Structure formats: C-alpha cells, structure tokens
Amino acid sequence: MIWNIKQIALLLLILIAFRGTAMAQTQLTETDKKHWVDSVFQSLSAEQRIAQLIWVNTAADKNIAGQLKVAELIKEYNLGGVIFFTGDPVKQVELTNFYQASAQTPLFVAMDAEWGAGMRLPGVMPFPYNMMMGASHNPELIKQATTEMAKQMKRLGVQISLGPVVDINTQPLNPIIGMRSFGESPKQVAACGIAYMQGLQENNILAIAKHFPGHGDTQTDSHLTLPLVPYSRERLDSVELYPFKELTKKGVAGVMSAHLNVPQLDSTKGIPSSLSTKILNEILRDEWNYQGLVVSDAMNMAGAKSFGAPGEIEALALKAGNDVIEFPKDVELTIAGIKKAIESGLLSQEEIDFKCRKVLAAKYDAGLNKLAPVSRINLMEELNTPQAELVKRKLIEASLTLLENHNDIIPLKGLDTLKVACLTVGETTTTPFQSMLSKYTKTDNFFLPEQFSEEELNAIKTKLKDYNLVITGLHLYESKTRRSMQVGSLQKARAQRPYSLTNETENLLHYLSNNKKSIVVFFSSPYALTEVRDFTPPAGLIMAYQKDSLVQELAAQQIFGGIGASGKLPVTLGNYYKIGDGLNISKAVRLKYTIPEEVGMNSTRLNHRIDSLVSDAIAKRATPGCSVLAAKDGKIVFRKTYGYHTYDERIPVSENDLYDLASVTKVTGALAAVLKLTDEGKININDKFSAYWPDWEKRLFHSSVKEDLGWREILAHQAGLIPYINYWSETAKDGQLKNRWYSVQKTEDYQLEVAPNLFLKNNFKKKIYKDIRKSKLNPPGKYVYSGLSFLLIPQITENLSGQTYTDFLDANYYHSLGAHTITYNPLTKFPKSRIVPTEYDSYYRKQQVQGTVHDEAAAVFGGVAGNAGLFANANDLAKLIQMYLQMGSYGGEQYLNPTTMKEFTRVQFPENNNRRGLGFDKPLLNNNELSPEQTYPCPGASPESFGHFGFTGTLVWADPTYNLVYIFLSNRVYPTREGNMLGKLNVRTNILQVFYDEIESK
Structure with missing residues (x-):
C-alpha cells in the first residue's frame, strides 16, 4: 500500500x-x-507530620491488649502505618478495618511477607523461599508468583510488602539471610529481584527492596549485634550494591536501610548504615538519584540500638535519609526525640514536611485516597486460589535441582525389579513425599528422628538390608545458625553443624552412597550438604530446598518421571557443586499429579458439577460411594472420593480402596493378555479362535458349530455367541449347594475358592468349557455383547506363554507399571477393610461379597477369569489406561506396538452398525448426529475414544483426540443389584461429559 x-x-x-x-x-x-x-x-499538625513517618508493628493474634495499644497510638498520634506479623487472616482483616477506622489519615498497611502472606498467616498458601525461586532461573515465573502474592496482600487490605530481599548470599553461615536470598550471583539476584518487584508493583503493592547496602556476606545477625561488611568500594559496587542499584533504576517503590557497619562507605566508628548520611543520602540519593521511599529496618534491633537511645536514633535515621521509621521501640519517645532534633537544628521542619508529602504521595499511589473496608466474605477462598497454586507448582517444578543421576536412575525404570524403601529423616509420621512416592509403585516407609542415635542408625540398616533401592528424604532445619549465635560464638555454631548434619546423619549418607542404590533428597537449605565431610554422591541427588508439602510431592514426582528437571543451583556448595549446576530431564514419562488449572480446566466448576452429580446419586441410593479420576495430557487433574463403603456410613471411601472392576476386567485383564500375545506373534486376530482353543474343533467324539469363528468377530461381539451362561446353578439344587462340588477346606481336588471357606471342585472348569462349546450359536454379523470367549482367554494365555495367567499379567503390565492394586483375589494381598463390598449374595454364596469377585461366572473359576475378577484402585487403573491411550507407551517403556493398539481401538465392522473395537467399547457410530440424551457414552466422546463399562458400577474411558483418561469406580450393586439407579441416572457418563465440557470451554 x-x-x-x-x-x-x-x-x-x-x-x-x-x-x-x-x-x-x-x-x-x-x-x-x-x-x-x-x-x-x-490537615496535619506538626506532630502528626512526624507521626506519618512512623510504622509500628502489630499482630493479629491473641494479644488483644497489644492490639488496643496500637489503636490508641494511631488515634492519638495519627501514625503513618502498621506492619502485620503473626496472626490469623480473618483477625487481620478485622484489625485492619479497626485500625483504619481509628486513623485520621489512611494508614499504610505493610507485611513482612517475603514468600507471600502465608509466611505470616496460617491457612494462607505460602510461596517458595527466595533461594528456591532463584534456582528456577526463571524471572517470568517469579513475577507470576509475586503477582499472586500481591493479590493475596490486596485481599487482606495490605499496600506494602517488605520485599524483595536482594542481598547476595555469599556466606554459607549467614545467620539471617540464607534462604531469603535469591543466590550468590549479583546479576541473577538483580534479575530475580526486578521480576519480584514488578509482580508486586504492577498489581498495586509497593515493594521495598532490602537490606541496603547488602546483608548477604555477614556472619552475625543485625537483630542481635552490628554486623561488619569489611569490603572495598569496588567489591561493594560489583556485588552487594549491584542489585539495589538495578532495582532503583527500574523504579522500586522503596529501599530498606539495614543496620550494618560498612567502613568503606562510612568510616564513622560503629555507625550503622541505617543512620549514615554518607550511605543513604550521598550514595542512594545523590549518586543514584533515587527518589523513592527509604524505610529503616526495625529500629528495635540491636544493630541500631547500640548507637543511641530511643528517640535519638530515629532522629538520626531521618537525618541520614530515611523517610520512614519502622518498628521503633517506643513511639512516644520517638516522636519526642524527633521534635527535640528539630528544636536543636539537627532536623528542620522543612525536611519533615518533605518526607511527609513523600509518604502521602506514596499512599495516593497505593490507592489509599479511595480507602474502603476489607470484606471478610470468601476471604480464605480468595487467599488460596487455584491460580495461585498453579503458579506455585510451576515455580517449584522449575526449581527442583537434580545434581546426580548416575546411569540415568531418574526417572526410575523397571519398577517390577525394585523393592523400594522410603526413609524419612527428621519426621516420624508419613510425609507428603512418601505418600506421593507410593502413588507410583509399592513402597515401604521407614523413619528416623532428626537427632537419631548410632543404635537407631544400625537398626535402620538392618531393616533396609533386603531393599535394592532406598529413597531418602532429609527433612532438616533450614538453619540453626541464628539460634546458635544467641548462645555462643561462630566457632561453637560451626562445631554444632548449624544445618543439622550430625555425625550419624553423615554416616547414614555414607552408607546409602556406598552400600545401597539410593536417591537422596535434601528438603533443607542446600548449604546443609556442605557439612558432609568427604561427600560421596548417591546414585540420585535432588536439592529441594525446603519442606513445603508441594515441594515434597513434586520431588517425588520428579523421581518417577511425573515431571522433568531443570533447576540450577543458585549458590556454590563447598567443593562439591558450583553455582549453576543442575542436570536436565526434558520431559515427563509417567502421570503427573496436579490441579485442573494446569490443563486449562476450572477446578471450581469441576468440583461443583461433579459433587452435585455424585451427591444426587448417593442421595437416591444409586451407590453408597465412588471414586472418580481424570487425567488430561498425561496429568491427573481430578482425583476425588465420595461417600462410604456402605449405606451405614461407617467407612468413608479412600483413594486407596479397591473396587471390583467387573467387566472392566475384559479390557484390563483378558484383552491385555491378547494384546501382548498379538504383539509377540503368538496370536493372529485374523485366525480362527479354534486354532488356539482346540475344544472348538470338530473331532471324532463331538461336533462343534464354533470351529470357524474368528478372533476378530469374537472380540467385536458379532460372532453369534450368546451373552451368558449361569454356570453356578448346575452346582446347586433347590437353593442348596451340592456336596459333591464343594468343600469348606482347600484340598488338592478343591482349589477354586468361590468365597472365603468355600471351594469348588477343580474339574468344574472342564464342565464350563464344555457348556461354552455346546452353547447356542446365533447367526453371526450382528452385535450381541458376550462374555463367553473371555472365560477362555486365561487358559489360552497360559498355553501360549508358559506362565500362569496372573503371572503373565503381573510380569508384562501391572508390576512394571507400578500398578500393584490391579489384582485378582485381593484378600491374599490387602486387608479386607481396603476392599469395598459389593452385593449380599442371597442366592449362591449366602454371604456379603467383599474381596471376592461379584460375578458368579468368574467366581466358579476361583475368582481368576477373563470376564471379571480384577480389583483395583482408580490411581493404578489410570496407569494402565494411560498406557493404552499413549498407544502402548508409558514410563519410558513400550509395552505394546502402536500399530496393535490402533487396530484394537478402531471400529471393526461399521457396515454392520457395530460400534465395537476389538474388545474395547466405542461411541455410537453416529454419535455426533444424535441429541445429547441419545448419545453413547456421552455427547463429547470422539470417534477415536474407547473404554468399557462394568456391572458393579465401573467405567474406564480413554480419548486420544482430547488426550483424556477417565475412571469411575463404584459398588452400585450394594446391597443388591436390583434397580440399577446408577445407570438410570447416567451418573458415570454425565460426569465424563463434565470433563469434555471443561475441555471445550478452554
């Protein structure tokens, strides 16, 4: 143009x-x-202008007298602001409203909330420490995190955050900074600090960078003494001062002056930097031309008090260049001291007025000109949003630092070859780390207290003897240095190993590295590692930085490949590791456990809609309870249990409970075997079934109408086989079991356990096979669901593989997947209390069925059959279905050929209006042309999707188009199978549609 x-x-x-x-x-x-x-x-008097420069401390705790005292000071002097420390979120909101109502001029409300309001307030989600943020090397994620912190603080009525900490921590024994620092690289700390500041200030929270001119290379605590920073100006400019200068260039709202002795910047003997005109005015103001607020560190700290009396030091602080006096020991003495300084000429009223106007302008910028009361409605929900959690998860995931990975032990492979011990040091009950590890495979937990003895160590070594992998989480204090400083010298602190590494802990680490295949995770300051003498790396080593529950869960996921690895050390660890060290793992190989927002779903809507559907089902007695799971894009985003085992509401449903899968067994047991044998060339689905089951061949002594039936037609349910044969009835007469068929004891001839203490004669299997062969055969080519052939597949599997059917499945799938709850006859492996009961069998077994297969046809096979008999929890079942969805791949292993999976999951005979795949159920062929109520299984299911329903109230579904896995487990047949209210209400499929709706709403 x-x-x-x-x-x-x-x-x-x-x-x-x-x-x-x-x-x-x-x-x-x-x-x-x-x-x-x-x-x-x-509107302010001269005294009130002074008071506007003072922020006092408060806490939303039980100290009502202290809170009232603060309110009196606000009312009497018209103070400039308050700083909240410990307390309760609701109480803090109430106090904020009370304080603001007491003030003539709107108060600045500040929080010392370096990793969010959760640093101070229980019940509010905290974010990672700065050092962990620094390990992410991702300023954008840090900015996202502080954006969420800003939202938390705004919701609490806060306008100022006393952060970021931009001290360069180059001293491992620093008693006060440590994990509060982004690291030891000035440029990295500056980049992280700028991102942190921007996240706050772009969301109307004023950031105060601290502790100027740099507290990172000190070995003493300014709360307790006046630390010395002895370095040259050149060194200070390139290290300590560097991030502060960069943040002032980027417009940080405030800088906090620290109580440090920095002789190269001000040679006045014993003067704290917070009281130094040369440091604050000449460098910060004049050299850097910084126009923002300068806020003193707490004036009750020993680093300030040592230079003068209350009132005197606050006046000196204002003269030196501070605009705000934080946390004076005595407000009355402070105001009196400043007045006296004005009268003596040390300070001028003009200086006070200038600072007062500056503070008022900052209040306007913070929105205090439009002050409104803070609402308590939905406070906790709005302080703990899913979006905030998602950002926290992403930041932790980016920060976890993989330092050792010998022979690519992480992510773990060959789970079927591992006997895994999970040892926790520093905790005595099951940790989130151990709980998450157990979601991936079978594990055994062990514990040592933090200060364990040599005897306890030896006892643990004995317990670990038979394990070929030990995963150890070290839950140590982040630092004890500060506490040590209060009772003795630095030498004493070093002798005590301030990061909690005892001789026994060191011996444990040596044992794990030298005698065991082990993975060690430090849930502590990374500096703790430097206290290990002659450190020998274990096979796997992860630096996880802190003990937060989400940190523990994601570290466990990293070990199994639920997430990758990308974190880099932000500090040097003695001679062992240098800053920037950290190995990369580019992608996940197993299911990840996260929240719906990570895949673009809305957790509030999901919970509301699914809770409503399930609550209605339970209220209408469609099922006593259920377990619902969904995974999108390889991430489990919904896993929730509802109700109870039974209607008497005694035992709540747990995530670890096992359900009878009923006909879902067909695709998770029998079909899994056929898939593998097809891959191995031992079954050709284009062959006749009789080629693998000779009983169907015509022979001299019997005829067969089934000789020519093909695998493909049988698995697609259009071979003409009738649906079902009631085998057990042949073993009973007039409602009583025949003695010749049953024994109450297991003997050589009676091995088929149909119920506890009830065993069927072995040769009844032959009668079943004969009945199947002789059963009626309808004209082929029409879809009629039949389970008869699936009863034969276990024996075919044994004939072709040379293994028992259960061993074949365990070896080829379940144990390698880490899916140990997928099993037949679960009472041999799990306590009865973990198995959800099904029907009270009043016609065959005359007992409550719990832990024994519900399906009678499977029961007469001793509970091990191809049509039914498998039990599982939703979590383990998801691993198998996810492998199917991924066309045979999971955990870095290829279980099945993708070509095989694609063949089995496609519609076989659409010309016969048959929707079925090979074994798998599929949507109706014209699903997208039907009204929602006519669709099957639901409107959103794509033509590529596949799965299976189960009679007991189960459903598994996988949709490659949407990368979705769905599991629904229930015991709808309790106490009786009559009615099938669960099916009438379409509970399973309606919930499945909820997930499709969420995907479509993205």
Missing part, C-alpha cells in the same frame, strides 16, 4: 491527538494526586 501526503498528515494528527489525550490524562492524575496530598498535608 502506498501512502499519500494527506494520509500521512492525517495519521500524524491522530497520533498527536492520542498522545495529547494520554498526556492530559497523566496530568489530570498528577493534579488529583497533588490536590489530595496538599489537602491531607494541610
């Missing part, structure tokens, strides 16, 4: 007009701001 002169001129006029409008709006805002500041300033 060619522009003429008139068009260019018109464009310039539009741009000028736009710019003029923007400038006018800016000028209007500045005018409003000046008017508000002037108005408020003129």
Whole structure:
C-alpha cells in the first residue's frame, strides 16, 4: 500500500491527538494526586507530620491488649502505618478495618511477607523461599508468583510488602539471610529481584527492596549485634550494591536501610548504615538519584540500638535519609526525640514536611485516597486460589535441582525389579513425599528422628538390608545458625553443624552412597550438604530446598518421571557443586499429579458439577460411594472420593480402596493378555479362535458349530455367541449347594475358592468349557455383547506363554507399571477393610461379597477369569489406561506396538452398525448426529475414544483426540443389584461429559 501526503498528515494528527489525550490524562492524575496530598498535608499538625513517618508493628493474634495499644497510638498520634506479623487472616482483616477506622489519615498497611502472606498467616498458601525461586532461573515465573502474592496482600487490605530481599548470599553461615536470598550471583539476584518487584508493583503493592547496602556476606545477625561488611568500594559496587542499584533504576517503590557497619562507605566508628548520611543520602540519593521511599529496618534491633537511645536514633535515621521509621521501640519517645532534633537544628521542619508529602504521595499511589473496608466474605477462598497454586507448582517444578543421576536412575525404570524403601529423616509420621512416592509403585516407609542415635542408625540398616533401592528424604532445619549465635560464638555454631548434619546423619549418607542404590533428597537449605565431610554422591541427588508439602510431592514426582528437571543451583556448595549446576530431564514419562488449572480446566466448576452429580446419586441410593479420576495430557487433574463403603456410613471411601472392576476386567485383564500375545506373534486376530482353543474343533467324539469363528468377530461381539451362561446353578439344587462340588477346606481336588471357606471342585472348569462349546450359536454379523470367549482367554494365555495367567499379567503390565492394586483375589494381598463390598449374595454364596469377585461366572473359576475378577484402585487403573491411550507407551517403556493398539481401538465392522473395537467399547457410530440424551457414552466422546463399562458400577474411558483418561469406580450393586439407579441416572457418563465440557470451554 502506498501512502499519500494527506494520509500521512492525517495519521500524524491522530497520533498527536492520542498522545495529547494520554498526556492530559497523566496530568489530570498528577493534579488529583497533588490536590489530595496538599489537602491531607494541610490537615496535619506538626506532630502528626512526624507521626506519618512512623510504622509500628502489630499482630493479629491473641494479644488483644497489644492490639488496643496500637489503636490508641494511631488515634492519638495519627501514625503513618502498621506492619502485620503473626496472626490469623480473618483477625487481620478485622484489625485492619479497626485500625483504619481509628486513623485520621489512611494508614499504610505493610507485611513482612517475603514468600507471600502465608509466611505470616496460617491457612494462607505460602510461596517458595527466595533461594528456591532463584534456582528456577526463571524471572517470568517469579513475577507470576509475586503477582499472586500481591493479590493475596490486596485481599487482606495490605499496600506494602517488605520485599524483595536482594542481598547476595555469599556466606554459607549467614545467620539471617540464607534462604531469603535469591543466590550468590549479583546479576541473577538483580534479575530475580526486578521480576519480584514488578509482580508486586504492577498489581498495586509497593515493594521495598532490602537490606541496603547488602546483608548477604555477614556472619552475625543485625537483630542481635552490628554486623561488619569489611569490603572495598569496588567489591561493594560489583556485588552487594549491584542489585539495589538495578532495582532503583527500574523504579522500586522503596529501599530498606539495614543496620550494618560498612567502613568503606562510612568510616564513622560503629555507625550503622541505617543512620549514615554518607550511605543513604550521598550514595542512594545523590549518586543514584533515587527518589523513592527509604524505610529503616526495625529500629528495635540491636544493630541500631547500640548507637543511641530511643528517640535519638530515629532522629538520626531521618537525618541520614530515611523517610520512614519502622518498628521503633517506643513511639512516644520517638516522636519526642524527633521534635527535640528539630528544636536543636539537627532536623528542620522543612525536611519533615518533605518526607511527609513523600509518604502521602506514596499512599495516593497505593490507592489509599479511595480507602474502603476489607470484606471478610470468601476471604480464605480468595487467599488460596487455584491460580495461585498453579503458579506455585510451576515455580517449584522449575526449581527442583537434580545434581546426580548416575546411569540415568531418574526417572526410575523397571519398577517390577525394585523393592523400594522410603526413609524419612527428621519426621516420624508419613510425609507428603512418601505418600506421593507410593502413588507410583509399592513402597515401604521407614523413619528416623532428626537427632537419631548410632543404635537407631544400625537398626535402620538392618531393616533396609533386603531393599535394592532406598529413597531418602532429609527433612532438616533450614538453619540453626541464628539460634546458635544467641548462645555462643561462630566457632561453637560451626562445631554444632548449624544445618543439622550430625555425625550419624553423615554416616547414614555414607552408607546409602556406598552400600545401597539410593536417591537422596535434601528438603533443607542446600548449604546443609556442605557439612558432609568427604561427600560421596548417591546414585540420585535432588536439592529441594525446603519442606513445603508441594515441594515434597513434586520431588517425588520428579523421581518417577511425573515431571522433568531443570533447576540450577543458585549458590556454590563447598567443593562439591558450583553455582549453576543442575542436570536436565526434558520431559515427563509417567502421570503427573496436579490441579485442573494446569490443563486449562476450572477446578471450581469441576468440583461443583461433579459433587452435585455424585451427591444426587448417593442421595437416591444409586451407590453408597465412588471414586472418580481424570487425567488430561498425561496429568491427573481430578482425583476425588465420595461417600462410604456402605449405606451405614461407617467407612468413608479412600483413594486407596479397591473396587471390583467387573467387566472392566475384559479390557484390563483378558484383552491385555491378547494384546501382548498379538504383539509377540503368538496370536493372529485374523485366525480362527479354534486354532488356539482346540475344544472348538470338530473331532471324532463331538461336533462343534464354533470351529470357524474368528478372533476378530469374537472380540467385536458379532460372532453369534450368546451373552451368558449361569454356570453356578448346575452346582446347586433347590437353593442348596451340592456336596459333591464343594468343600469348606482347600484340598488338592478343591482349589477354586468361590468365597472365603468355600471351594469348588477343580474339574468344574472342564464342565464350563464344555457348556461354552455346546452353547447356542446365533447367526453371526450382528452385535450381541458376550462374555463367553473371555472365560477362555486365561487358559489360552497360559498355553501360549508358559506362565500362569496372573503371572503373565503381573510380569508384562501391572508390576512394571507400578500398578500393584490391579489384582485378582485381593484378600491374599490387602486387608479386607481396603476392599469395598459389593452385593449380599442371597442366592449362591449366602454371604456379603467383599474381596471376592461379584460375578458368579468368574467366581466358579476361583475368582481368576477373563470376564471379571480384577480389583483395583482408580490411581493404578489410570496407569494402565494411560498406557493404552499413549498407544502402548508409558514410563519410558513400550509395552505394546502402536500399530496393535490402533487396530484394537478402531471400529471393526461399521457396515454392520457395530460400534465395537476389538474388545474395547466405542461411541455410537453416529454419535455426533444424535441429541445429547441419545448419545453413547456421552455427547463429547470422539470417534477415536474407547473404554468399557462394568456391572458393579465401573467405567474406564480413554480419548486420544482430547488426550483424556477417565475412571469411575463404584459398588452400585450394594446391597443388591436390583434397580440399577446408577445407570438410570447416567451418573458415570454425565460426569465424563463434565470433563469434555471443561475441555471445550478452554
């Protein structure tokens, strides 16, 4: 396009007009701001102008007297602000409203919330420590985290965050900074600090960078003494001062002055930097031209108190260049001391007025000109949003640092070859780390207290003897140095190993590295590792930085490959590891456990809709309870249990409970065997079934109408086989079991356990096979669901593989997948209390069925059959279905050929209006043309999807189009199978549709 002169001129006029409008709006805002500041300033007395420069500490705890004292000070002096420390979120909101109502001028409300409001307030989700953030090397994620922190603080009525900490921590024994620092690289700390600041300030929370001029290379605590920073100006400019200068360039709202002795910046003997004109005015103000707020560190700290009395030091702080006095020991003495300094000429009223106007302008910028009460409604929900949790998860995941991975032990492979011990040091009950590890495979937990003895260590070694993998979580204190400083010298602190590494812990680490295949995770300060003498790396080593529950869970996921690895050390660890060390694992290989928001779903909507559907089902006695799981894009985003084992509501449903899968066994047991044997070339689905089951061949002594039936037609349920044969009835007469068929004891001839203490004669299997062969055969080519052939597949599997059917499945799938709850006859492996009961069998076994297969046809096979008999929990079942969804791949292993999976999951005979795949159920062929109530299984299911229903109230479904796995387990047949209210209400499929709806709403 060619522009003429008139068009260019018109464009310039539009741009000028736009710019003029923007400038006018800016000028209007500045005018409003000046008017508000002037108005408020003129309303203040000279004493109140001083008070506007003072922030006092408070806490939303049980100290009501202290809270009332703060309110009195606010009312009497019209103080400038309050800083909340410990307490309760609801109480803090109430106090904030109370304090603001007591103030003539709106108060600044600040929090020392370096990793979010959760640092101070229980019940509020905390974010990672700065050092863990630094390990992410991802400023954008840090900014996202502090954006969420800002939302938390705004919801609490807070306008100021006393952060970020941008001290360069180059001293491992630093008693006060440590994990509060982003690391030891000035450039990295600056980048992280800027991102942190931007996340706050772009969301209207003023950031205060601290502790200027740099507290990172000190070995003492300014709360207790005046630390020395002895370095040259050149070193200070390149290290300590560097991030502060960078943040002032980027517009940080405030800088906190620390109580440090820095002789190369101010040679005045014993002067804290917080009281130094040379440091604050000459460097920060004059050299750097910084115009923002300068806030003193707490003036009750020993580093400040040592230089003068209350009142005197606060006046010196203002003279030195501070605009705000934080946490004075005594407000009355402080105001009196500042007045006295004005009278003596140390300070001028003009200086106070200038600082007061500056503070008022900052209040306007923070929105205090439009102050409104803080609401308590939905407070806790809005402080703990799924979006905040998602950001936290991403930041932790990016920060976990893999330091050792010998022979690529992580992610773990060959789970069927591992006997795994999970040892926790520093905790005595099951940790989130151990719980998450157990979701991936069978594990055994062991514990040692933090200060364990040599005897306890030897006892653990004995217990670990038979395990070929030990995963150890070290839950140590982040630092004891500060506590040590209070009772003795640095030498004493070093002798005590301030990061909790005892001689016994060191011996344990040596044992694990030298005598066991082991993975060690440090849930502590990374500096703890430096206290190990002659460190020998274990096979796997992860630096996880802190003990937060999500950190523990994600570290466990990293070990099994639920997530990758990308974190880098932000500090050097002695001679063992240097800053920037960290190995990469690019992708996940197993299911990840996360929240719906990670895949674009809305957890509030999901929970509301699914809770409603299940609650209605339970209320209508469609099922006593259930377990629901969904995975999207290889991530488990919904896993929830509802109700109870039975209607008497004694035992709540647990995630670890096992359900009778009923006909879902067909695709998770028998079909799994056929798939593997097909892959191995031992079954050709284009062959006749009789080629593998000779009983169906015509022979001299019997005829067979089934000789020519093919695998493909049988698995697609259109071979003409009848649906079912009631085998057990042949073993009973007039409702009583025949003695010749049953024994109450297991003997050589009676091995088929149909129920506890009830065994069927072995040769009854032959009668079943004969009945199947002789059963009626309908005309082929029409879809009629039949389970008869699946009863024969276990024996075919044994004939072709040379293994028992159960051993074949365990070896080829379940144990390698880490799916140990997928099993037949679960009472041999699990306590009865973990197995959800099904029907009270009043006609065959005359007992409550619990842990024994519900299906009678499977029961007469001793509970091991191809049509039914498998039990599982939802978590383990998801691993198998996810492997199917991924066309045979899972955990870095290829279980099945993708070609085989694609063949079995496609519609076989659409020309016969048969929707079925090979063994797998499929949606109706014209699903997308039907009204929602006519669809099967639900409107959202794609033509590529597949799965299976079970009679006991189960369903598994996989949809490659949407990368979705869905599991529903229930015992709808309790106490009786009659009615099938679960099916009438379409509970299973309606819940499945909820997930499709969420996917479509993205």
